[in-house]
Amino acid sequence: MIAPSILSADFARLADELAAVPTSDWIHVDVMDNHFVPNLTLGLPVVKSLLKVTDIPIDCHLMIEDPDRWAIEYAEAGAYNVTVHVEAAQDPIKLAKNLKAAGAKAGLSIKPGTPLEPYVDVLKHYDTLLVMSVEPGFGGQKFMVDVLEKVRQARRLVDTGHLKLLVEIDGGINAETIEQAAQAGVDCFVAGSAVYDAAEPGKAVEALRAQAAGAR
Numbered sequence: 001m002i003a004p005s006i007l008s009a010d011f012a013r014l015a016d017e018l019a020a021v022p023t024s025d026w027i028h029v030d031v032m033d034n035h036f037v038p039n040l041t042l043g044l045p046v047v048k049s050l051l052k053v054t055d056i057p058i059d060c061h062l063m064i065e066d067p068d069r070w071a072i073e074y075a076e077a078g079a080y081n082v083t084v085h086v087e088a089a090q091d092p093i094k095l096a097k098n099l100k101a102a103g104a105k106a107g108l109s110i111k112p113g114t115p116l117e118p119y120v121d122v123l124k125h126y127d128t129l130l131v132m133s134v135e136p137g138f139g140g141q142k143f144m145v146d147v148l149e150k151v152r153q154a155r156r157l158v159d160t161g162h163l164k165l166l167v168e169i170d171g172g173i174n175a176e177t178i179e180q181a182a183q184a185g186v187d188c189f190v191a192g193s194a195v196y197d198a199a200e201p202g203k204a205v206e207a208l209r210a211q212a213a214g215a216r
Contacts, residue, residue, distance in 0.1 A: 008192030075104035083107030134171030143172025155185025
């Protein structure tokens with residue numbers, strides 16, 4: 001699965017940018033509040049607008065403080081998958097249940113320095129694990145290969161039946177890094193500049209998908 005990140009798209013023409021990647025599995029939307037991360041992007045009004053102009057499932061990655069309060073509104077608006085950070089959630093199990101009750105898949109994200117082991121039981125309540133392969137807050141960063149060990153751990157837990165979730169990765173995914181991430185066990189790849197800096201974003205999506213499938 002390929003999920004182009006509109007953080008790398010032209011914000012003045014977002015509807016066109018979504019239309020340029022018609023075969024994408026998800027559209028990844030980074031919501032940053034300038035508190036949990038040192039950057040400010042977009043919020044719920046823009047997500048609602050995006051939902052009106054595309055049938056591609058919207059994958060909201062909330063890099064925000066107090067997701068227990070704010071995340072539910074993204075689910076209620078119609079986002080397909082709503083991901084919150086375990087470092088910010090006060091009650092991640094309750095939050096997962098509330099997101100699902102509001103109609104969305106529930107995702108849990110962990111920063112590069114956050115270990116997986118303490119949250120295995122929490123992840124039993126989630127549909128998606130988003131492993132950050134850069135420090136959250138800015139696009140265009142270099143891929144951190146060390147995080148792939150967490151991907152491998154998650155893949156083993158899924159393959160042995162201990163977890164039932166999709167493994168997603170975000171940060172520095174491009175033609176040079178996607179194959180090693182696929183080999184580690186990633187299901188869904190968030191790609192920003194690798195898609196939207198390409199001359200033909202739609203073809204870039206197809207090429208990344210083919211690379212990942214070949215490596216997996």
